[in-house]
Structure formats: structure tokens, C-alpha cells
Amino acid sequence: MRPAPQLLVLTVGQGIAAGLAVALAALWSMGVLTHREAVWLVLLALLTAAIGGVASFFHMHHMAAARYILRRLKSSWLSREALTTGLFGGSLAILAAWSLFGSTASWAYVWWLWVTAAAGLLAMWVTAMLYATIPAVLSWHTPVTVISLLSLGLLSGASWTGLVLPLGDHVFRVFSVALMVFMLFVLGIKALHWRHFGESHGRLRAETGTGLPFAPYRLQDTGTTKPPYRMQTQVWPAIPVPVRNLFYGLIVLFVGVGPLLCLLLARLTGVEVLSVIFPGLVSVGVVLERWLFFADATHSSRVFFVDEPRHPSRVAAAAKKRAPVSQA
Amino acid sequence: MQLTIITDLNKCVGCKSCQMSCKEHNTSGAFGPVPDETPYQDPDGMWWNRIITMESGEYPNTSVLYLPKACMHCYDAPCVPVCPTGASYKRADNGVVLIDYDTCIGCQLCMWACPYGVREFDEEEGVVKKCTLCIDRLEDESLPPQERQPACVQSCPTHARTFGDLDDPNSEVSRLVQERQGFGLLPELGARPSVHYLPRRPAPSPVEREELEEALKERY
Ligand code: SF4
Numbered sequence: 007m008r009p010a011p012q013l014l015v016l017t018v019g020q021g022i023a024a025g026l027a028v029a030l031a032a033l034w035s036m037g038v039l040t041h042r043e044a045v046w047l048v049l050l051a052l053l054t055a056a057i058g059g060v061a062s063f064f065h066m067h068h069m070a071a072a073r074y075i076l077r078r079l080k081s082s083w084l085s086r087e088a089l090t091t092g093l094f095g096g097s098l099a100i101l102a103a104w105s106l107f108g109s110t111a112s113w114a115y116v117w118w119l120w121v122t123a124a125a126g127l128l129a130m131w132v133t134a135m136l137y138a139t140i141p142a143v144l145s146w147h148t149p150v151t152v153i154s155l156l157s158l159g160l161l162s163g164a165s166w167t168g169l170v171l172p173l174g175d176h177v178f179r180v181f182s183v184a185l186m187v188f189m190l191f192v193l194g195i196k197a198l199h200w201r202h203f204g205e206s207h208g209r210l211r212a213e214t215g216t217g218l219p220f221a222p223y224r225l226q227d228t229g230t231t232k233p234p235y236r237m238q239t240q241v242w243p244a245i246p247v248p249v250r251n252l253f254y255g256l257i258v259l260f261v262g263v264g265p266l267l268c269l270l271l272a273r274l275t276g277v278e279v280l281s282v283i284f285p286g287l288v289s290v291g292v293v294l295e296r297w298l299f300f301a302d303a304t305h306s307s308r309v310f311f312v313d314e315p316r317h318p319s320r321v322a323a324a325a326k327k328r329a330p331v332s333q334a
Numbered sequence: 335m336q337l338t339i340i341t342d343l344n345k346c347v348g349c350k351s352c353q354m355s356c357k358e359h360n361t362s363g364a365f366g367p368v369p370d371e372t373p374y375q376d377p378d379g380m381w382w383n384r385i386i387t388m389e390s391g392e393y394p395n396t397s398v399l400y401l402p403k404a405c406m407h408c409y410d411a412p413c414v415p416v417c418p419t420g421a422s423y424k425r426a427d428n429g430v431v432l433i434d435y436d437t438c439i440g441c442q443l444c445m446w447a448c449p450y451g452v453r454e455f456d457e458e459e460g461v462v463k464k465c466t467l468c469i470d471r472l473e474d475e476s477l478p479p480q481e482r483q484p485a486c487v488q489s490c491p492t493h494a495r496t497f498g499d500l501d502d503p504n505s506e507v508s509r510l511v512q513e514r515q516g517f518g519l520l521p522e523l524g525a526r527p528s529v530h531y532l533p534r535r536p537a538p539s540p541v542e543r544e545e546l547e548e549a550l551k552e553r554y
């Protein structure tokens with residue numbers, strides 16, 4: 007699948023914003039945040055949500071028709087995504103105005119914090135369902151896709167709280183163990199997801215047939231097209247195995263090992279710069295993960311494209327036993 | 335009613351005249367144009383019908399197979415419900431799946447949802463396009479009735495393609511599918527394509543010389 011930068015920015019931005027909204031609601035309800043810290047967290051969430059929202063506009067290539075986008079709420083997850091992402095953005099904007107100019111001491115503020123967090127989770131869930139409910143994209147068609155997108159969003163949002171609350175702060179000290187456990191959970195989910203991606207690579211091949219009798223097949227010509235398949239964005243030249251493995255390694259490093267070390271060092275030393283390194287590492291890891299999520303996804307139409315993994319032709323191999331009578 | 339095209343894989347010789355006539359008709363037709371901005375510099379343009387060439391079978395029983403692939407006008411077209419604007423729709427009266435270019439936003443979600451990869455993105459107009467089953471020909475009353483059929487069906491020199499209503503049990507296409515075990519591609523993905531292919535008859539199996547001589551000795 008051709009990776010679209012707009013979708014990458016949308017999903018990453020939406021995840022960070024929703025994760026921040028959930029972290030903010032939880033921390034404020036526990037009474038461990040100052041008003042100033044809460045305002046900064048809201049503004050960060052609004053900024054990341056806005057970046058994601060603006061990016062999503064650029065994914066529409068025919069803006070004149072954008073006014074029809076909510077027409078198919080009954081069946082289209084994209085219609086629902088436009089609605090829920092819009093609602094989340096709206097509730098965040100209200101929350102920002104409230105935090106800056108209104109009274110934050112009331113129960114209504116806490117209630118609105120949780121409404122915004124729920125809107126963020128709903129928006130993330132709908133976006134994840136959009137990907138998970140497409141049977142033709144074999145790699146995404148699994149519930150693990152939903153868990154993966156949700157958990158990475160929550161993790162990246164939680165890591166961004168480090169920009170406001172120093173990692174050495176007592177709040178992080180209390181939560182760092184829970185965060186470490188959550189990181190291990192995210193890595194486990196990613197491992198499951200990649201396993202499903204691997205199975206999808208092997209599931210459909212011209213070799214194993216496309217519904218046609220007399221398999222195996224070897225593709226010779228796809229009918230006037232060539233990589234990178236400009237007109238057919240649902241496919242993308244296969245990623246070489248060493249490049250894929252490199253990405254796996256980098257993602258584990260940036261989402262797992264690096265942030266875990268940051269948290270541990272922060273507990274032990276309290277060095278402040280780790281507060282910036284921690285969200286930085288997680289964010290880079292999530293961007294790499296999302297690029298691979300798109301670029302490495304197997305679409306069922308791949309069986310009709312020539313660059314599937316090469317298997318040597320057996321036509322050239324000498325036949326030991328059976329041969330046509332005419333050649334004997 | 336479900337209009338469709340049945341292709342006999344025994345008759346297709348891979349001449350690509352259906353591919354060319356589709357491009358020709360739809361570049362000048364009422365539903366087009368198929369974008370072709372720089373046809374000489376960049377032949378990788380938009381094609382609504384592509385002929386896939388495959389080598390099939392195992393040595394020594396190998397052969398080359400040509401598979402014309404355009405929209406399958408699926409019964410349960412997965413490209414339709416995913417469309418957020420309703421631009422992709424399936425006509426209730428004849429089952430043809432079409433795209434309204436005025437309401438398409440070019441999000442390409444339908445391209446992901448289509449299992450066959452027959453939808454193509456028009457970068458110039460920012461919308462997705464695909465085979466229309468030549469609906470502009472089927473409904474053009476200025477054409478003589480025998481010409482009201484898809485351009486690719488009309489141009490096939492070997493009459494490998496047959497056009498008709500698959501929901502009518504007495505139609506030629508229904509008869510071919512019933513009698514010749516017509517099949518659809520990638521059935522496991524549940525789109526229920528209306529376009530069917532007639533399977534190739536197996537090539538005769540080779541016989542070893544010794545086996546032949548033994549058989550001849552036994553008999554004569
Ligand atoms: S014109 Fe007919 S024979 Fe030629 S490729 Fe098309 S279907 Fe096959």
C-alpha cells in the first residue's frame with residue numbers, strides 16, 4: 007500500500023491528542039496537576055489534533071465534494087471518522103477556552119475533561135475500525151489493528167505529558183512503573199500485529215491461485231503498469247526483507263527500549279533533559295511504525311502485480327522422468 | 335437484473351484489443367475521459383481493463399493464460415458502503431457499479447476496499463475512476479440495438495467475451511456460467527463478483543514412451 011504522508015500525520019496527531027486528553031482527565035481528577043500544567047496539556051492536545059485535522063484535509067483530492075462527506079454515516083467508517091474527529095476537535099477547543107478563561111474549580115470542568123477524553127478515544131477507535139474492516143487489505147483485517155492503534159495513541163499521548171511534567175516529578179515516579187508495563191504490552195501487541203502482516207504476505211500469491219484452476223501461476227505481465235503503480239495506490243512495491251527488519255528493530259528501539267531506559271534513568275538520576283528525550287523517542291517510533299503500517303500492508307490485488315517475492319521458474323529445470331512423447 | 339461480462343479463457347488470445355478499445359471508447363465517450371495526459375512519455379496511464387499474462391501449470395504441463403481484468407460489478411460490492419459521500423453506488427435497476435465524479439472526494443478508500451485493484455486514481459481531477467460497463471453505450475438509444483454493448487465485448491476478435499444479464503436464468507451468460515462452471519476471482523473475500531470466467535480445459539497429459547509402448551504391446 008502506498009504510504010500517504012497525510013494519513014500518517016492524521017493518525018499520529020490524533021493519537022497523541024487523544025492520549026493527552028485521557029492523561030489530562032486522569033491526572034486532573036486525581037488532583038496532581040496545577041492549573042498551569044493543565045492549560046499546557048490542553049494546548050498541546052489542541053495543537054496535535056489541529057495538525058492531524060489539517061493533514062486530513064489534504065487527503066481529499068477533490069475539495070469541491072467535501073461537503074458531502076457525512077452522507078454515508080450508516081455504512082462508511084470514513085464518514086464516521088470525519089464526524090468523530092470533528093467532535094473531538096470541537097470539544098478540545100471548548101476545553102482550551104474553558105481552561106484559559108473559565109473557572110476550572112467546578113465539577114462541570116472535570117465532567118468536560120472526561121467528555122473530551124471519551125471523544126478522543128471514540129475518534130481513535132473509529133479511525134482504527136476504518137482500517138480493520140477492509141477485508142481486501144489482509145494485513146489490517148484483524149482486531150489487533152484496533153488495539154495497536156489505540157494503545158500506541160495512548161502511549162504517545164502519555165509520553166507527551168513529559169513535556170509539561172518533568173520525568174523526575176513525583177507524578178511520573180508514581181506512574182512510571184505502570185507506564186513501563188504498558189510499553190511492554192504495546193510491544194507485545196506490535197509483535198502480534200507484525201506476525202499477522204507476515205502471514206498476510208504469504209496468504210495470497212499468484213502461485214497459490216486467484217480462484218483460477220490449474221495453479222500454480224507465475225505472472226509475466228500486469229497489463230501496462232510498472233512500480234510504483236502511480237494510478238493504483240492500493241499497492242506498493244514489496245519492501246525488501248532487510249529493510250523491513252531494520253524498521254522492526256528501530257521501532258522496538260524507539261517505542262520500547264529507549265523510553266524504558268529514559269524512565270529508569272529519570273527515576274534514578276532525575277536529569278531534566280530526559281523529559282524531552284522520552285516523548286521525542288516515542289514520537290519517532292510511532293511515526294516509523296505508522297509508515298510501516300501503510301507501506302508493508304498487503305492488498306489482495308497484489309496477486310496481479312509482478313513484484314511479489316520471486317520464485318525461480320521450474321520451466322527451465324531438467325525433467326528427470328516425464329517428458330512429452332514427441333521429444334522422446 | 336445484473337448486467338455482466340463472461341470471458342472464456344480458452345478463447346482469449348491476449349491480443350489486448352479489449353484493453354485498447356476500452357481506452358479508445360472511454361477517452362472519447364460520455365462517461366470519460368480516461369486521463370491520458372502524457373501518453374507518449376508515460377505509458378503507465380489509466381486503464382480500466384488490463385490484460386494480465388500468466389504462465390500456468392508445472393513443467394511439462396505449462397501454458398500461458400490471459401486474464402482480462404476490469405470491474406467485476408460485484409453483487410456485494412465492498413467499494414460501495416465504504417464511500418463516505420455516496421459517490422460510489424450500485425444501480426438498482428441493472429446492477430452496474432458506478433462513480434459520480436462530482437461527489438467523489440478522491441479519498442481512495444474504495445480503492446483499498448476493492449479486492450481486485452480495478453479502481454484507478456485520476457491525479458489530474460483528484461477522483462477515482464473505473465470500468466463503467468460502458469453504461470453510456472448500453473443506454474445510448476441513438477446506437478442500433480446490436481451495438482448497445484460494451485466496447486470490449488464488441489471488439490473481441492475471438493468472441494471470448496459475452497455480455498448479458500446474469501440474473502436471468504435463460505440468458506446466454508447464465509447458460510455459460512451454469513454449463514461451463516464459470517467462476518469468479520478471489521471468492522474468499524466475499525465480494526461476489528458478477529463477472530465470471532470460463533475455466534480452461536486441461537491440456538492433454540503427456541504419456542511416457544515406455545508407457546505407450548507397453549500399452550501398444552498389450553493391445554496388439
Ligand atoms: S480482445 Fe478478446 S481475445 Fe483479445 S484480450 Fe480481449 S478478450 Fe482476450
Ligand code: SF4
Pocket residue numbers: 404405406407408411412413414431447448449450451452453464525
Ligand atoms: S470489482 Fe471492485 S470496483 Fe468493481 S464492483 Fe467489485 S469491489 Fe467495486
Ligand code: SF4
Pocket residue numbers: 355356357359360382383404405464465466467468484485486487
Ligand atoms: S465494459 Fe466498457 S469500460 Fe468496462 S472494460 Fe469493457 S470497454 Fe472498458
